[in-house]
Amino acid sequence: MSEPAGPSESLAVSTSPTPQGEHDQSHVEGHFESSATVRDIVIGLADGLTVPFALAAGLSGAVASSRIVVVAGLAEIAAGSIAMGLGGYLAARGDAEHYASEKRREELEIVERTRDEEEEVYEIFEQYSVPRANAAPVLEALKQNPTAWVDFMMRFELGLEQPKPGRAPRSALTIATSYVAGGMVPLFPYMLAFENRSALQLSIVITLVALAVFGALKGRIMGTGWLRSATQTLLIGGIAAAAAYLLARLLNGYA
Template sequence: MALLFLKQKLFPGRPPQSTQPSYRKLLLATGEDDDSDTLTNGNGSMDHDMEAQQCRSYRTFRAPSPSSNYDAESTSSNTRSRINPRIVSDAILGLSDGLTVPFALSAGLSALGNTKVVVLGGLAELAAGAISMGLGGYVGAKSEAESYQTTIRETTELIDSSPAETAGIVHDIFAAHGVPDDAIAPINASLHASPDRLREFLIHFHHKESEPDCNQAWTSAITLALGYFIGGFIPLIPYFVVQKVFVALYCSVAVMAVTLLVFGYIKTGVVRGWVGKENILAGVRGGIQMVVVGGVAAGAAIGLVRLINGDS
């Protein structure tokens, strides 16, 4: 004890060494620094070099490694990945028309009192309607692609013929967002130094168009056609099972009421979201709206067929 007391008085700067192994690490030290600054004494105990620890810059969190950056980017990209909104829009449009138009037709044909007529007429309308919807989607997507190519051609001609006008357009785009003129000038010069970059900028921010997918025409055609056929086949199912036409009609009405309600709710949930009281109420309203639309269409078809058949 006396020797320890004298040692502390003579060497106050050095702390007394513990006879027990010390495996304690500083709370904020990184694992790499711990390995490089650890010394082993003759007794086998682990003591940190205090001077190296004082010079060390501690960090509460480790610096991300390249692999962790890659994982974070891939994870964030996966969480942000969503279905193409154009596909969702085409599917909703195809199902909406398929659930209402063939249902109204089958309900109207039921007034004739012949199940075979309802089935044949419904299948014929399904085939014609699906082909028509598919062709409409294909032609519409092709028109969008042609419009985009026309925009590229006109923008290229504008860049070649009137640099002053393109400079004014770029200036107006940034000035509308409150960017000062002294900051717009170098940006304008940088864009005009590359015609390709200037053309891309004008297409995206002036014309507000984006390059369509090369397969968008076929995707829209198939999505619309399948959506229409699937939606229109549902009200015909009872007519394949039940022989009496009016019983099949009532079954079809019940099936379509549930289907339209569910579809309206799902359609609204896809567009607005699923969580929250407002979204749930909006989904219920969307389902009721689809039921009302389908019911009005079916009632109008039945009344029209009865009116024409009665007159004949």
Template sequence: MTETPAALIEHHHADVSGGWLRPAVFGAMDGLVTNIALIAGVGGGGVSPRNIVLTGVAGLVAGAISMGLGEYTSVRSANEQVAAEVAKERRELERHPEAEAQELADMWVKRGLPRHLAEEVATVIRNNPEEALRVHVREELGVDPDDQPSPWAAAISSFVCFSIGALIPLATYLLGFTNLWLALAVGGLGLFAAGAIVARYTNRSWWISGTRQLLLGGAAAIITYGVGKLIGVSGAIG
């Protein structure tokens, strides 16, 4: 037997369910921007390199824990909400199977399916309770009840990637260099690289994505540097 050309085509899709990619990207970007801004702020205030390192490490630890806990709670809560809606839909299918089948058929008719075909398919699905539940949840809620993101995957990826991102602008100080602008330059390179890496998953231009992240992080650094400079000068005057 010969396979049709369509059967020979392999489709590879990226993770779009929010399982690990979203929290990983968000964690890395947040770690970079947070510590670049922190270092720029306290550096602008004229504190010693030792205090800059202390501030950066504290920001890394506190931020990573906060990101991990936040992602776990967020994803877990979203999953619990989906589970509650699935349970509600299951009860409706048990109590009013005919009405639910008609509702499903009406949805498909609105999308252009012929009435007779929509009702025929809805009736077939109605006779398979578990499949009916999956189809109704996907059609009405827009989620797949069998493919929910893991709160642990989200928490761990966010924690690890935040830590890595926050470590980059600290690296020069940890290696013994004490120049603030060198640390900020390394952080800027990290922002550009992170944006370029994200472009690999989104099929966007790597240099546009990298430049966008660099500009956003740079804006945060400029603002916090100015605030630190102002407070540092004011403190010295006082």
């Protein structure tokens, strides 16, 4: 490991001119910061692709009219998108309320139980193999800034990140819209007035293709590899859709 640069070396580096033909570019790290939005899209699309598909597949064996399948499917999509969106809204509101409650508790503890909170700071640094002597200046700096101290404890003690403002309505809208978009895919063949069996076969194909394409895009955005993500999404979504279809057919058989 190289030794840290001394003052003279630092000065030499900072004052040396940029070589001709080269541009002084700042280091920019490209981290993906919209995982919550992607999660909402995944939830909405996954359910939107499988639930309406199962409904349409089950009705295909019970009724002869594609129009009935479409009407029932659209009704399910409307109800499902509202229910899923409401669930996303309540979940996001719950996260925000939990964060606010824990923050109030931490604000009280750094005042009423200062010694305990100081020890917790040392324990956090010990997890990263930082000695108490090296952590002490950081603790003193945090004590001079109670707001930063609370934020530090929220993140490193409790593992909580402050929810972004407006997260709840955005989550609800994202999930609901994704559900509608996903639900229209398996219904599309029935909207073209195909005979039910042909519509079902085409619905299976385009639903599986949609799952694979969606998985690939998700993997590319998240940086986890498009092929791996596409395969996982196709397998998981395909199994879920097949299970829902078989259950629907079984229930139709007993009806």
